[in-house]
Amino acid sequence: MGSKTKRITSQDVANCAGVSRTTVSFVLNNVEGFQISPETRQKVLEAAEQLGYVPNSAAQTLASRRTRAIGLVMTRSPHHIASDSFLPQIIGGLLKVTRQQNLRLMIEQVSAEHQSQAYLELARAKRIDGMILLTPRMDDEALRVLENAEIPAVLMGHLEGSHLPSVDVDNRAAAEQAVLHLISLGHRKIACITNAPASYTAAPQRVQGYLDALNSAGISPNPNLIRYADFDPESGFERMNSLLQSREAFTAVFVASDNVAMGAKAAIREAGLRVPDDISMMGFDDIPWSKYADPPLSAVHLPAEALAQQACVMLLDLIQGQSPAEKHLNLETELIVRKSCRAL
Amino acid sequence: MGSKTKRITSQDVANCAGVSRTTVSFVLNNVEGFQISPETRQKVLEAAEQLGYVPNSAAQTLASRRTRAIGLVMTRSPHHIASDSFLPQIIGGLLKVTRQQNLRLMIEQVSAEHQSQAYLELARAKRIDGMILLTPRMDDEALRVLENAEIPAVLMGHLEGSHLPSVDVDNRAAAEQAVLHLISLGHRKIACITNAPASYTAAPQRVQGYLDALNSAGISPNPNLIRYADFDPESGFERMNSLLQSREAFTAVFVASDNVAMGAKAAIREAGLRVPDDISMMGFDDIPWSKYADPPLSAVHLPAEALAQQACVMLLDLIQGQSPAEKHLNLETELIVRKSCRAL
DNA sequence: TTATATAGTTAACGCGCGTTAGTAAATCGC
């Protein structure tokens, strides 16, 4: 355990086992097509075990041109990341796959300023074999560059007109379903607070679902009842205050993010109103805390872990040169009815 | 932008600029002690820019023996990670530092089974220059191995008897302060639900603070009022139910994790009781949602981002061979009084 | 004028490993 022990290389293992380094490599990597006698194999494995040999991954990468690592790339600021109630589920889902496939997971945050270069450099530097892109923005020009490059990448979310493979839910349909539920309870004046600014694709999609639900019920949408939030509870708090102060009447609100909904609910409470007695609330995402909120929040369940896992699987296909079975995978959502909506 | 463009190496840059590869390396890495004429430097920079040269990090690592990457190592299961309301703050804090230092961040999850090897292999594989260890467990023998190895590592949390540098808060004192606040409001029958099983160091420390507060107020602790939760809201829900069903009387509860507290609060509500009217609740961590809970949760504020940043800074010192200024850094906590505790 | 320092640059080695082309010995067919 001394600290001056030299690094153990495959050459050391070879010497110890009395074979060549090539043989060590063949044995340890289970290379097909080369015959290794059982006793030689055994000797090598024992030597490696005894010396505590761990291959140097930089050398492996350099020689094999594969890093065995993938990147999770986020475009949001560290501040927003800190209150992202969704991230743990994503990371948990990714870790499940990466551990089982013996991959490493790298977290990258690229800022809006140097996006155009960031993606490319990430892959060109060969730190990762491919990447999963979180919450893409429609105005992200760097993504266009990615499409023309040879870099394996999977989108979590959907980007209109992009050929990048993607994993997503049908945001529009899910939002429509949620709002239809409110309508079925008798609500007709329904407000909407988005999850994010309009430049993030999911936001307008969910708004569209909201509008479609209203239209299909013969309710003409009131633009004054729509607010665009910005991911965090603070923004939900503000937007709800804005709605309440607008003096537009509404009996229910569809908040396209549970995280934002937490803030919105606080604003309702501070205004002396109650959920669902005065205002019914429908969320979106079904984060782990929604179930324990007061009242328990009805919401569209987003299969976050499954999304992450599927994205990871697709990415692995891409890395291995196979185009994935489905280029744009849509996972199922589910409407979870709890106690935040009441019938009129 | 063709996909068949060969990788651009420093040799290409050298050829393009009409100099040697060595000169390219000197210019691009700003190596001291070698004089490069301004015009040569300029030529190299232009060539690199024009060709879109991005150094291959595997080759850099192999040659320089530095990865410019650090790892965040968690021992908890992917399932627990998914509901960790704390993780985003940690990652956000780390990203701030790593971006500014041009480092990469790797997320690792080591399972309890092969812990003993895991830490060592991580570093020996030279994927990372050092690591930050989250929520260490007291019975983690692999950590002992780390201490004797030459691997830069910083603990987030404290481990009794470990010489590993650490960043933490004074859990005992913070918990004591929180419970003293309850006592000052007149509570004398105070229950306690921990954040985690006793094997995670922070849990017993916070319990100790709870006990110290009671003792200093001349209240003899009731062991029947203590429950050990398991990180997530579910466990909080269960433990609170267990407390309520025990028929032991209590007017307040100290929950040593806001995340757990959310579940506990739901249990109280489902039992037909109210916070703070029937039971006052004091949390710990002050996660971003506590402020928006109903009622807003009083809690000890844990400077999560700052903890992450400090851990990162210490780790960088370690990697550069300097022992950090303070080996065991304790950051300040703050008692945030909101509306979940009432005076008796 | 000769020795010496300095500025500017490069040849060449090594980091640790994957992999191809090849070698030597054992086995086989007839």
Next chain:
DNA sequence: GCGATTTACTAACGCGCGTTAACTATATAA
């Protein structure tokens, strides 16, 4: 018993870069 095959292994190259030692040309000192 001799070439043809199979079995078991290895020498040697290259991945792309950092870095040391050396080399050339010019300026300075003796």
